Amino acid sequence: MNASMGGLTNQLNNMNLGGHSQTQLITVNLIGVPPNVGDLDAPPPLINLPPNSSVTQSDKANCEPSYKRCTFNSVPSTASLLSKSRLPFGLIITPYRSLKEGDDPVPVVTDTVIARCRRCRTYINPFVTFVEGGQKWRCNLCFLSNEVPSQFDWDLQTSQQANRWNRAELNHAVVEFVAPTEYMVRPPQPPVYLFVIDVSFPAVQSGAVATAAKTILESLDRIPNEENRTKVGFITVDTSLHFYSLNSNSSEPQMLVVSDLEDVFLPQPDDLLVNLTEARSVVESLLSHLGDMFKDTHTVGNALGSALLAGFKLISSIGGKIVVLQSSLPNIGPGQLKAREDSKALGTPKESALLQSAEPFYKKFAVDCSRSQVCVDMFLLGSQYSDVATLSCCPRYTGGQTYFYPAFNAGRSEDALKFAHEFAEFLASPIALEAVMRVRASKGLRMTSFYGNFFVRQTDLLALPNVSRDHSYAIEVSIEENITTPTVCFQTALLHTTCFGERRIRVLTLSLPVTNSISELYSSADQIAISTLLANKAVERSLSSKLEDARDALTNKLIDILGVYKSAITGSQGASPQLQSCDNLKLLPLLALGLLKHVGLRASSQIPTDLRSYAMCLLTTMPSQLLIPYIHPRFYSLHNMPVDAGTYGPDGIIMPPPLNLSSEKLERHGAYLLEDGQNIFIWLGRQVVPQLCMDLLNVRSYEEVHSGKVTLLQLDNPFSQQVNAIIGKTRESRRGVYYPHLYIVKEDGGDPSLRLWFLSHIIEDRTDTVMSYQQWLGHLKDKVK
Amino acid sequence: MPGEALLFLFGTIMAAALLFMMVFFTIMFSDLECDYINPIDLCNKLNQFVLPEMLAHAFLGFAFFINGSWIAFAINAPLVAFNVQKISNNRHMYDATEIFRTLGQHKKECFIKLGFYLICFFYYLYRYDKLHKAII
Ligand SMILES: [Zn+2]
Numbered sequence: 001m002n003a004s005m006g007g008l009t010n011q012l013n014n015m016n017l018g019g020h021s022q023t024q025l026i027t028v029n030l031i032g033v034p035p036n037v038g039d040l041d042a043p044p045p046l047i048n049l050p051p052n053s054s055v056t057q058s059d060k061a062n063c064e065p066s067y068k069r070c071t072f073n074s075v076p077s078t079a080s081l082l083s084k085s086r087l088p089f090g091l092i093i094t095p096y097r098s099l100k101e102g103d104d105p106v107p108v109v110t111d112t113v114i115a116r117c118r119r120c121r122t123y124i125n126p127f128v129t130f131v132e133g134g135q136k137w138r139c140n141l142c143f144l145s146n147e148v149p150s151q152f153d154w155d156l157q158t159s160q161q162a163n164r165w166n167r168a169e170l171n172h173a174v175v176e177f178v179a180p181t182e183y184m185v186r187p188p189q190p191p192v193y194l195f196v197i198d199v200s201f202p203a204v205q206s207g208a209v210a211t212a213a214k215t216i217l218e219s220l221d222r223i224p225n226e227e228n229r230t231k232v233g234f235i236t237v238d239t240s241l242h243f244y245s246l247n248s249n250s251s252e253p254q255m256l257v258v259s260d261l262e263d264v265f266l267p268q269p270d271d272l273l274v275n276l277t278e279a280r281s282v283v284e285s286l287l288s289h290l291g292d293m294f295k296d297t298h299t300v301g302n303a304l305g306s307a308l309l310a311g312f313k314l315i316s317s318i319g320g321k322i323v324v325l326q327s328s329l330p331n332i333g334p335g336q337l338k339a340r341e342d343s344k345a346l347g348t349p350k351e352s353a354l355l356q357s358a359e360p361f362y363k364k365f366a367v368d369c370s371r372s373q374v375c376v377d378m379f380l381l382g383s384q385y386s387d388v389a390t391l392s393c394c395p396r397y398t399g400g401q402t403y404f405y406p407a408f409n410a411g412r413s414e415d416a417l418k419f420a421h422e423f424a425e426f427l428a429s430p431i432a433l434e435a436v437m438r439v440r441a442s443k444g445l446r447m448t449s450f451y452g453n454f455f456v457r458q459t460d461l462l463a464l465p466n467v468s469r470d471h472s473y474a475i476e477v478s479i480e481e482n483i484t485t486p487t488v489c490f491q492t493a494l495l496h497t498t499c500f501g502e503r504r505i506r507v508l509t510l511s512l513p514v515t516n517s518i519s520e521l522y523s524s525a526d527q528i529a530i531s532t533l534l535a536n537k538a539v540e541r542s543l544s545s546k547l548e549d550a551r552d553a554l555t556n557k558l559i560d561i562l563g564v565y566k567s568a569i570t571g572s573q574g575a576s577p578q579l580q581s582c583d584n585l586k587l588l589p590l591l592a593l594g595l596l597k598h599v600g601l602r603a604s605s606q607i608p609t610d611l612r613s614y615a616m617c618l619l620t621t622m623p624s625q626l627l628i629p630y631i632h633p634r635f636y637s638l639h640n641m642p643v644d645a646g647t648y649g650p651d652g653i654i655m656p657p658p659l660n661l662s663s664e665k666l667e668r669h670g671a672y673l674l675e676d677g678q679n680i681f682i683w684l685g686r687q688v689v690p691q692l693c694m695d696l697l698n699v700r701s702y703e704e705v706h707s708g709k710v711t712l713l714q715l716d717n718p719f720s721q722q723v724n725a726i727i728g729k730t731r732e733s734r735r736g737v738y739y740p741h742l743y744i745v746k747e748d749g750g751d752p753s754l755r756l757w758f759l760s761h762i763i764e765d766r767t768d769t770v771m772s773y774q775q776w777l778g779h780l781k782d783k784v785k
Numbered sequence: 786m787p788g789e790a791l792l793f794l795f796g797t798i799m800a801a802a803l804l805f806m807m808v809f810f811t812i813m814f815s816d817l818e819c820d821y822i823n824p825i826d827l828c829n830k831l832n833q834f835v836l837p838e839m840l841a842h843a844f845l846g847f848a849f850f851i852n853g854s855w856i857a858f859a860i861n862a863p864l865v866a867f868n869v870q871k872i873s874n875n876r877h878m879y880d881a882t883e884i885f886r887t888l889g890q891h892k893k894e895c896f897i898k899l900g901f902y903l904i905c906f907f908y909y910l911y912r913y914d915k916l917h918k919a920i921i
Contacts (some may be wrong), residue, residue: 367825367881397882449886456885458820 013646025523026583027570031777035590035764037635037658040628044526045584047073049513050486054126056512058171060104061126063510065526066625067174068093068492071533073524074515075445075488079479084568085521086560089479090533091439094472094623096432098735106506107168112180113151114505115169119144120420122440122491125179125509126170134164140489140511141442142160173510179495179503188497189228189373189433192320194273194311199294200238200302203327207410208381208419210291212325215420215427218288222428224499225276226420232283233273233314236290237307238299239332244286245271248279252288261306261333266313273314302328304336305361308394312365312374319373319434321400321466326391327408335361341385345607352546354609355616357390359613366397370455373434375466379423381408388613397455399435399464401426401471401621404614414709418739432467432506435496442488444481449557451475451536453621465497470735472623474536483514518568532624533590535631538601539616551596551603555780557700558592563784577783590764593776594631597763602770618678626677626734633676633761634730635659638723639669639692646722653729662764662773668747671696672722674761675730680740681758682712682723686747695719697744707750709741790920792852793913799845800906806838807899814892817884828879835877839868857912860905864898 042766044065049101054061063069071090076082082089099105115124117139127140136145155162169175170628203209223230236242240261245254245268256267266272304326311322329337337359345351357363369376375395380386380402392402410416437454437463439447447460452473457463462473477490492508515521534554541550562581570580581588583726595601600615622630636645641656648654659665659672666672669689673680684693690701695717699705714724731739744750745758759765766772771779813831816822846861871877879891 361878363882371825455882457823459818459885461820 004197025519025569027261027580028583028586030579030581030586030589031577031781033775034660034662035587035773037587037590037632037660039587040528040632040658044069044528045073045309045524047512048524049050049511053487053511055128056126056171057132057166058126060172060174063173063508065529066094066097066425067625068095068490068508068510068622069489069526069529070510070512071526071529072521073526074513074520075483076479076518076521077373077483077514077516079482081516081518081521082479084564085518086557087521087525088476088530088533088537088557090474090476090529091245091490091492091510092468092472092474092529092532092624093492093508095437095492095508096467096471097623098429098469100733100735106174106176107172108504109168109175109177110479111151111154111156112178113149114177114179115146115149115152117142117144118146122489123493123505123507123509124169125491125507126173126507127487127488127489127511134357135174141440141491169507174506174508175506177507179505183495183505184503188501188503189319190231190501191224191431191433191499192231192273192315192318193223193237193427194233194320196304196311196322196324197234197236197290198238198304198305198325198327199236199242199297199299199303200328201297201300202383203302203325203381204294204297206327206381206383206408207416208296208327208408210323211416211420212379212408213287213290214425215423217284219424219427220276220280220283220287222424223276224428224430226500228275228277228502230276230499231273231315231318231320232276232279233311234286234290235307235311235314236294237303238294238297239303241307241310243267243272243310246274246279246282246286247271248274248282250282251285253282253289258310261303264306264309264313266310270324273318281515300328301332302326302330303333304330304338305365306333308365308376309334312369312372316369316372316374319465320375321431322369322374322376322389323379324376324394325381326386327383329382329385329387335359335365337387337390339385340387343605346609347603348610349546349548352542355389355543355547355613357393357729357758358387361388362390362393363397366394367455369394370457370463370465373465374398375464375468377426378402378469379405379419381405381419382610383407383409385608386610388610388617391619392613396453396617397454399466399468399471399782401453401468402614402617404610404617406608406610412709414711414741417711418741420595421739422737425739429469429737430499431469432494432496432498433465434465434687435467435494437462437467437492437494438472439475440491440493442483442485442490444483445488445490446473446478446480448478449476451533451540451620462494467494468621469737470623470626471621472532472627474620476533476537484513487511487513494752518564522565522569523584525582525585527585527588527591528624528628530585530588531595531631534592535595535619535627538595539619542601542616547601547603551601554592554595554601558589558780559783561588562780566784576781579777579784589777589780590773591628591632593770593773594763597760597767597770598631599760604769623735626736626738627673629677629734632763633661633674635661635665635762636673636726637665638671638673638682638726639667639673639688639718639723643689646725653725655729656728660764661762663762666747666762673726674758675740676761677736677738678732678740680727680730680742681745681761682742683745683758684747686749692719696723702746703749705720705744705746707744707746707748707754712742712746786821787920789854789917790851790853790913790916792848793857793909793916795844796849796857796909797906797913799841800909803838803842804875804899804906806834807895807902810834810895811892811899814888814895817888824881828884832878832886835857835879839872839877843868857909860899860908864901 120142240259377400454462636656645656672683762774849858
């Protein structure tokens, strides 16, 4: 949906050749007006490039916002204009996003003719110009003339002269080049999956081991293995390490136990990491027994650190993925952790210490991994404190992801389903291996800070042993010199190895006009990109300083932006009863309030550290499409939704109109659905009609409804089918592997903590610590000079 | 030669050594900015010198204290306190994952220390010279 919108935007953009292409600045009042939450899905302001900016008139010449978006779609020409505007300058990049139905695949240039600028190493793109009769091309970043490669107009397949204007790199802003050997330091690595599985007592008891083994077994055909090169290995760990010899000639795996945790060694050199295709039967045999193998264990204790070191020894010569399935706190051997959570520190300045890593081992390990192209993904299934803050360091610096399942118990079918679904999707996702990413920009612009899961290897080079699907990266940009050109360009290059063993460079080119007018700058600002960048900065600030500082910085940013809007654009001075913003930034205060009330950032002494840390992991890795609902949940009313909601329309399932997140909307007799991409809640008012309970949950009345985690029944009535369709669409429509839990919440008579949890998402309301949306606007208005 | 003159001679030599160390740090940081060295190697290299630098400096401060050279001690005490605080917060080592984000801060600190050691060097030399001449 978003992608096709983006396409349309570009199309309109390219049609707009007349010159009168100024985006109108529309001033709107904020106070007293409910925010129009339907506009959260609106596309960003148009990119008004001068006519004929691209060499081809392709509608794909400029980058779609789902791949890369800037916090404003016209760039200020000077640093003083930027600082005067107070708007943050940054890029949100999702280079390896998933393709949904209807999305165009990324075109591939297969002939290994890669034209790059001699001086700044920019890749040829739709915004270069051809000079000297097409013999040379002028770089659009540094304006050097470069020779056009001799093979550029030649079709290798037909051995004939080809039409240059059909080349993908001149028509598409997002393109992939097949890289020749110059781009390799070694032959492309195969995908490697090494599973490190906690088999201590809590892990076995919660059913995590059995569920994980079953999911891996069922996913063996979905793990990327097109070329039959994929390697797998298994290490199980409690107070000792268990390796599995998976010789393809034997039918049964052989377990090898190593008890020396300090000086980790591999019990044998071969057969611990094996080719999945060749050793398929023995791997299957292991996985079908793994669930039962430790069922009588009473071993409490886990030596994750030793297992990681052993895993690193096993795969570091190749690189690849270490998938950790952890159900208890590692408490012996290197990298041992303590249950350090201190409920008295929550909500105080001491809380930030708990959000930081407790043990340098994991960070150091991650840095070693990054060097050897090893990525770590953490699945944390602990029933108790899991120290997400410390363990998430491994994924953070290696391009992986942390997944957290608090109080996991496979005995509850919902828990097992959620984990199995997400784990299976994770295993099936294509990944990019041994990658580096760099963003080049026109002269005068410099990338300054980087946010996301990677290791900064050089001033502007990000090392990503694996690029996880749908991970987003935020980059702050500064203006070092005045810009004198009418447009600027940002080019992201992601050099990577595909799962099928090809070295490729994915190039994303975004060209933006330059402006010296502050009103044009404001009218082109992208509130979604700004919110994404501010979320990343707020998390960074919470970790390096205090949560309170992060919230203050966010509030001050909003005051600054609205203050500049008031003084420099509407030109009013002194006190005024109204707070104004431009139409394209009107939801920024709401999104900022969503962040201030978000579980990752809000002031509270009730939020367990693990939940906060996990929320922070999500806030810094999610693409905008997932992040925006995560900070501003979607809210629908079910009892009076339109008749066609939840049925098939021309664009798939029709969704009901989204509501404002305000409890005014909650009617006594109503039923509501709220979802943030991680959880779905169905709220039932206390006077909900019995027929609705019957239709939805197959119980006779409100009193019989059980609140809590449920799997919604598929009943044979239109209402149940509609609601199921809406939930199904919600679960599928967004990027990422997440499969939200569904909770039934009762207005009264149910679980009170669940009710409070639900209400904490109703962000336009006042809570005991944070103001309501209208109070927040009033506060901003008072602070604005 | 009496003890105090010797102490200041020792201080002069130490200040020179610390000065060189800071020059080395500064060069390494600018190498990092120019991408001549990667952050992992940089941190491994610099971290070897962090504690020796602090120890050498603290030792010098302690020696001035024992000797009753109050002005020299007073000059050095703030930096000793600063270092102790850094160690107690476990922030004294360079972290490869954070180095680019904190580079500006590190460089500033390095320049300030460079200036400080330079002043110390001349001050110790001056004191040594005076004490030395007093003997002759
Ligand atoms: Zn160039």
